[in-house]
Structures are given as structure tokens and as C-alpha cells.
Amino acid sequence: MRGLLATLRNAVAEARANRAALVSQVAIMVVNDIVWVVFWILFFRRVGTVRGWDGERILLLLSVLTCAGGIALGVLANARRVGNMAVDGDLDGVLALPVPPLAHLLVRRMEAVNIGDLVFGIALFASIGSHTVARTAVFAGVVIAVATLLTGFLVLTGSLAFFIGRNEGGELGFHAMVLLGSYPVDVFAGAVKVVLYTVVPAAFVSSVPARLIEDFDVVRALGLAGVAGLFAFAGWATFTLGLRRYTSGSVWTRP
Amino acid sequence: MTGNRWAGEAARTAALRVLAERGGLAVTLVFYVLVTVVLASLWRAAVGANGGSVAGYSVVAITWYVAMTEATTVSIRQRLISDVGRDIGSGAIAVELLRPAPVLGVRLAGELGHVLPRLAACVVTGGVLSTMVSGPPPEPAALALALPSLVLAVACNLAAQYAFAGAAFWLRDAGSAWFLYQKLVFILGGMLIPLEALPDWMHRVASVLPFRAMSYSPARLASGHFEPVLLVEQAGWLVLLLAGAAAIFRAGERRLQVVGG
Numbered sequence: 001m002r003g004l005l006a007t008l009r010n011a012v013a014e015a016r017a018n019r020a021a022l023v024s025q026v027a028i029m030v031v032n033d034i035v036w037v038v039f040w041i042l043f044f045r046r047v048g049t050v051r052g053w054d055g056e057r058i059l060l061l062l063s064v065l066t067c068a069g070g071i072a073l074g075v076l077a078n079a080r081r082v083g084n085m086a087v088d089g090d091l092d093g094v095l096a097l098p099v100p101p102l103a104h105l106l107v108r109r110m111e112a113v114n115i116g117d118l119v120f121g122i123a124l125f126a127s128i129g130s131h132t133v134a135r136t137a138v139f140a141g142v143v144i145a146v147a148t149l150l151t152g153f154l155v156l157t158g159s160l161a162f163f164i165g166r167n168e169g170g171e172l173g174f175h176a177m178v179l180l181g182s183y184p185v186d187v188f189a190g191a192v193k194v195v196l197y198t199v200v201p202a203a204f205v206s207s208v209p210a211r212l213i214e215d216f217d218v219v220r221a222l223g224l225a226g227v228a229g230l231f232a233f234a235g236w237a238t239f240t241l242g243l244r245r246y247t248s249g250s251v252w253t254r255p
Numbered sequence: 256m257t258g259n260r261w262a263g264e265a266a267r268t269a270a271l272r273v274l275a276e277r278g279g280l281a282v283t284l285v286f287y288v289l290v291t292v293v294l295a296s297l298w299r300a301a302v303g304a305n306g307g308s309v310a311g312y313s314v315v316a317i318t319w320y321v322a323m324t325e326a327t328t329v330s331i332r333q334r335l336i337s338d339v340g341r342d343i344g345s346g347a348i349a350v351e352l353l354r355p356a357p358v359l360g361v362r363l364a365g366e367l368g369h370v371l372p373r374l375a376a377c378v379v380t381g382g383v384l385s386t387m388v389s390g391p392p393p394e395p396a397a398l399a400l401a402l403p404s405l406v407l408a409v410a411c412n413l414a415a416q417y418a419f420a421g422a423a424f425w426l427r428d429a430g431s432a433w434f435l436y437q438k439l440v441f442i443l444g445g446m447l448i449p450l451e452a453l454p455d456w457m458h459r460v461a462s463v464l465p466f467r468a469m470s471y472s473p474a475r476l477a478s479g480h481f482e483p484v485l486l487v488e489q490a491g492w493l494v495l496l497l498a499g500a501a502a503i504f505r506a507g508e509r510r511l512q513v514v515g516g
Binding site: 028029031032035038039042043045046047048049050051168171172175176179180183186187188189192 | 278282285286289290292293296297300301304305309310434435438441442447448452453454457
């Protein structure tokens with residue numbers, strides 16, 4: 001644990017080393033997220049309520065998604081790169097260290113631009129609706145659960161590269177999750193909706209948490225925690241099994 | 256290479272490369288279907304909740320609209336501005352100055368060759384998808400106009416992206432400018448939301464900017480609005496954007512300094 005904390009401290013120091021770059025990247029992501037807020041405000045002003053969703057509710061969804069995305073893609077930045085690292089043979093260094101490989105990998109690098117998502121998400125949540133201590137605690141809880149789910153999903157889809165030798169699946173999984181998670185699940189129907197609760201669990205990344213913050217329900221909260229735990233375990237298991245097939249980045253070991 | 260043959264060769268080579276990499280084309284199409292289904296679902300739900308029409312678009316019209324806006328966006332490389340900026344900032348572009356052909360011209364021809372097969376694949380897929388989920392195109396004559404409009408849209412977009420990226424001759428880096436540029440096309444270009452659905456003041460602003468030529472125009476035509484003037488407007492923007500990009504590159508190439516001479 002001490003080793004992981006030291007690695008995390010190093011990652012933070014590295015991200016802060018170039019303060020001007022950090023600030024400008026965070027600012028760019030905040031502007032990007034503001035454009036989405038503008039889109040949703042324009043959309044709901046024009047169309048009113050759509051299947052139970054209105055402007056305030058969608059902003060709640062966006063705040064959860066950006067916060068959790070900021071943690072999974074900003075703080076644990078390597079979650080998205082597992083597939084590329086597996087294919088390019090970039091895991092040699094971590095395998096020689098006396099630390100759990102996946103945990104070390106996840107805390108080793110931060111992505112400044114996605115830290116902007118985290119900053120924006122917190123600011124957005126603070127600016128919408130009236131907050132009580134309980135509502136804020138639920139928000140924090142669901143953000144942690146969603147970040148866990150998202151990280152597990154990214155590691156899972158990225159680790160498939162150990163078995164198939166390419167990372168297109170990981171990239172597609174990432175884009176599908178972010179894209180589908182950005183919209184309310186209720187606008188979809190039929191098979192697409194089933195996919196959003198199973199294969200690409202985007203419903204648990206945005207719509208379910210947003211509903212929980214508005215109207216907390218223990219059973220749904222436990223369901224979200226269970227799905228997050230399931231994907232975290234699946235990600236870890238696939239990565240661990242995949243390591244057995246890993247063949248190093250050394251050119252001498254390549255066929 | 257004589258005359259303008261270099262342009263044809265650059266475009267042909269890039270197109271052949273795209274067609275040879277079938278895996279990449281397949282991933283593009285999967286992504287295209289995904290974003291089209293998502294955005295079309297949202298708008299179809301909105302139209303359904305508003306008595307069958309939003310800003311004059313029916314369910315069929317909005318489905319075709321979304322299919323075309325997404326085709327113009329997905330077929331172009333997302334981080335083009337950033338990639339071109341990096342080539343300029345690092346000095347890698349200096350090698351291209353040695354060719355007996357203009358850097359911008361060769362690059363634009365190559366990009367167009369890269370985009371056109373992807374655009375064609377997306378448009379065919381989008382057409383099939385729209386017909387299956389909502390119905391045939393509302394106005395076949397307008398759809399015929401949408402085809403050249405799609406080509407003009409990606410040409411305008413490429414020219415504008417090179418003009419943006421040309422800033423790297425002075426700033427050394429186009430960094431994350433693509434992020435912001437993309438959002439201008441998303442909102443003011445009508446990619447996410449038809450311009451008629453914007454508030455009046457924003458609609459007026461979008462009307463005098465080039466972004467609508469990059470996404471809105473072909474989508475408006477394909478959604479059943481027979482408005483040939485949109486093609487004239489796109490052609491005008493293309494001339495202006497090409498002239499702007501050429502002026503920026505001419506000025507930038509004169510001040511380019513590369514380590515090593």
C-alpha cells in the first residue's frame with residue numbers, strides 16, 4: 001500500500017510539474033463540457049420534457065458522468081491505455097516491481113485534461129438544485145461507484161487485447177461507454193436498452209446514478225454497487241489472466 | 256509531376272489506403288452506426304413528445320438529418336488540427352516543402368482522398384439505417400442535391416481545419432484547438448441540433464458563419480428541404496476557406512525555422 005501511495009504522489013507531482021499546461025488543459029476540458037451544457041439547455045428549452053427527463057435532471061446526469069470520468073480517465077489515466085500497453089509490450093517495467101501490477105499501473109499516470117472533467121463535474125453539481133448533506137453524500141457515493149465501474153469496464157475491454165492481439169475492442173468499448181452514458185437511457189428502446197444494462201453498462205454510469213441522487217432507493221443503490229463490484233472484479237480477473245499471455249516488449253521475444 | 260496530377264495522385268493513394276485497411280473502415284462504420292442510433296433516438300423521442308414535429312422536422316426528416324450530419328463528422332479524422340499542428344510545430348512539415356508541389360494542396364488532396372471512401376460508406380449505411388427505422392427519404396430530389404453537398408461539406412471542413420492548424424506556424428502547437436473547433440461544428444454547424452431549433456439570435460449568428468456549410472447544409476437537403484441555394488453558399492464558403500488556408504500556409508512557410516538548417 002505504501003508503494004502505491006508513493007506512486008500516486010509521484011503521478012500528482014508529475015501532473016503539477018508543468019502548471020501552465022495543467023491549467024490550460026483543465027480549462028479546455030471545462031469549456032468543452034460547458035458546450036454540452038449549452039446543448040442540453042437548448043435542447044430541453046426547445047422540446048420540453050422527454051420521457052421524464054428535463055434540463056435539471058440531465059445536468060445531474062452530466063455532473064455524475066464528468067466527475068466519474070475525471071477519476072477513471074484523469075486520476076487513473078492508464079485504465080484507458082491497458083490495451084495499448086499490452087499490445088506494445090509496455091508492461092515489462094511494472095512486472096519487475098514488488099507491487100500489485102494493475103493497481104500500480106492505474107495510479108502511475110494522471111491525465112491533466114480529464115482532471116478538468118472532475119473539476120467541472122463538482123462545479124456543475126454545486127450549481128444545480130438545492131443540496132442537503134444527504135444528497136451530497138449520495139452524489140459522492142454514486143460517483144465513486146460509477147468511477148469503479150468505468151475503470152473496471154475500461155480495464156476489462158482493454159485487457160481483451162492480451163487475447164486477440166489488437167486494441168480496437170478497447171477503444172470502441174471506451175467510445176461506446178462515454179457516448180451512450182451521455183444520454184438518458186429512457187430515450188432508447190428494445191434491444192439497445194438491454195445492451196445498456198448489460199454488455200455496455202452505460203445506464204449504470206449515468207441514468208441510474210442521476211435517479212438515485214434525485215430519489216434515493218436502497219435496492220437500486222445496492223444494485224449499482226453490485227454492478228460496479230462485478231465489473232471491477234471482471235476487469236482485474238481478465239487483466240490477471242491476460243498477463244499469463246503477455247510476451248514482453250523486447251524485440252528478441254517477438255515472433 | 257506535371258500540372259495538377261499530384262493532387263489526383265495524392266487523393267488516389269490515400270483512398271486506396273483506406274480501402275485496403277478494411278478493419279479501420281469497419282471500426283469507423285460501427286462507430287458511425289452507434290452515434291447515429293444514439294442521436295437519432297434522442298431526437299425521435301423529442302419529436303414524439305412534441306406531437307410529431309420539432310422546428311419543422313418530422314420523425315423521418317430528423318432521422319435523415321442526423322444520419323447525414325454524423326456522416327460528415329465521423330468520416331473526417333477527429334484530431335486533424337492537432338496532427339497537422341504537431342507536424343508544423345516539430346518541423347516535420349519541412350520535408351514536404353522540398354516537393355515541387357504546394358504543401359497545403361497535396362495535404363488537402365490526400366485528406367479528401369482519405370475522407371471520400373469513408374463518407375461514401377457512412378452515407379450508404381446511414382441511408383439504409385434511416386430507411387429501415389423511419390422510412391424512405393422525404394424528398395428524393397432534395398436527396399440528390401445532398402450528395403454533392405456532402406462532398407462540399409467535408410471539403411469546407413478540411414479547408415477550415417487546415418486554416419486553424421496553420422496557427423501552429425506562429426504558436427508552434429495547435430494543441431487541443433481541435434476540441435474547441437469540433438464543438439463549434441457541433442452547435443453552430445447544426446451537427447447536434449438543427450439550426451431551426453436554436454434560439455433566434457443564435458440561429459442568426461450561425462447563419463453568417465462557415466460551420467453550417469460543414470454539416471447542416473447536406474443534412475437539411477437530405478431531410479427533404481429542396482433548397483439549392485445551400486449548394487451555392489457552400490461553394491462560396493469553400494472558395495473563401497481555401498483562400499484563407501492558402502494565405503496562412505504561404506505566410507507560415509516563409510517564417511518556418513527548422514533545427515538543422
